[in-house]
Amino acid sequence: MTDREAQHGERALPEATLERLTVYLRALEAAQQAGERTVSSETLASAAGANPAILRKDLSLLGGSFGRRGVGYDVAGLADHIGATLGLKERWRVAIVGAGNLGRALAGFSGFRGHGFELIAILDRSPAVIGRPVAGLRVRPAEDLESIVAAEAVNMAVLAVPNAAAQSVCNELVAAGIRNILNFAPVVLQAPADVNIRQVDMSRELQILAYYAHQGVGHQDAVPPLAPE
Template identity: 55%
Template sequence: MTSSDTSSHPLAAGQDGGGRQIPPASVARLTIYLRALNGLLTDGVERVSSEELAEGSGVSSSIVRKDLSYLGSYGTRGVGYDVQYLSRQIAAALGLTHDWRVAIVGAGNLGKALARYTGFESRGFDVVAIFDADQMVVGSEVGWLRVSPVSDLETVLARTRANMVVLALPGPVAQEMCDRVVAVGVSSILSFAPVTLQVPPHVTLRKVDMATELQILAYHAQRAQEPTLGSAPRARAAEA
């Protein structure tokens, strides 16, 4: 058993539809491009340049072109990219053309918020089940779902054909629930639990640690507030 946030799963490994390796940073940016492209489609835009896509994604046009080259999409000089075609290419590379059925384990405030989020369906994810251990919560309705008891986890996952699981759980119970999910055959897990989980090599585990992200944000905020003049003497001393 290993702690992992990557695996042989095509999306986690960063592979396009042809099995070519895509760097993790590029995979992350492809999701941003897809969101921008979907916005352009909504506005009826048919073609977009790398510069326009870069502006809408917060990166440079050279990065956009490099990322899209992993898909074999190079655009046409002076014409740009076909928005609808490029959107389909990225969706296929990210695995969004598959049927992703998501179950949420944990019906606390976070789990309920995730279950009610309407953006999942538009991005190809169908939330099919939600679980909790609290008998005061079991049987209640969250959106259109009814909370199932965790004692029925294996049965409900099989019945709903869930192939992705979100763990919105406190640390002490997260590993046990993770083990049960893996034992059923689910190999794609997103964890919000504040612990490092152990999974087999074939399982894709992504961890969202809000505290860590806030600490990183605090670091950058502090750096932005540091007086630039005060750093010059230290820099010269270091060079000496």
């Protein structure tokens, strides 16, 4: 049991459940936008590549009751509860470290404009990019990271730096008080146990995709491509 679990009296959800919850939430939000008030277990489960039994098991871990037999799940209520479970009711103030091609692309990511995420700062060490506008912000010196974190109340960081710099920047973030880091450098970062690090390794995913392609394996339930307009 982690310190957080002991403090809040709750046990962490399984990783697979967390991943499916994010997909359920996306499907529920799409249903809300379409004006739907309820959704069937079959529809919601299939959105995550699961079945109704897995869906019910996932939702049972959240507590509460969200559906009625023959009616389906309340779209707004379930979306709200999943969002709260995922911590999306909190205010996440994000800093991106690295203003290269990847960092600039991430800064323009629309996901920062919803679910409580707010892009607060983008930092870099290169004099060539410091001061340049990116996504409505000016690139700030990475040397000022600690003071920026404190002044702007940053509580989440995205690493978009070269491999060789990733660990040292991670160390600086931890020293500045950041405990939530999304890392795009394909290196395993070392950090204290109370620091949450999520790894986005695109080269690894491409290698796995190449394996499946080489084996002639495809996802039979894949969504067909959109027809050209």
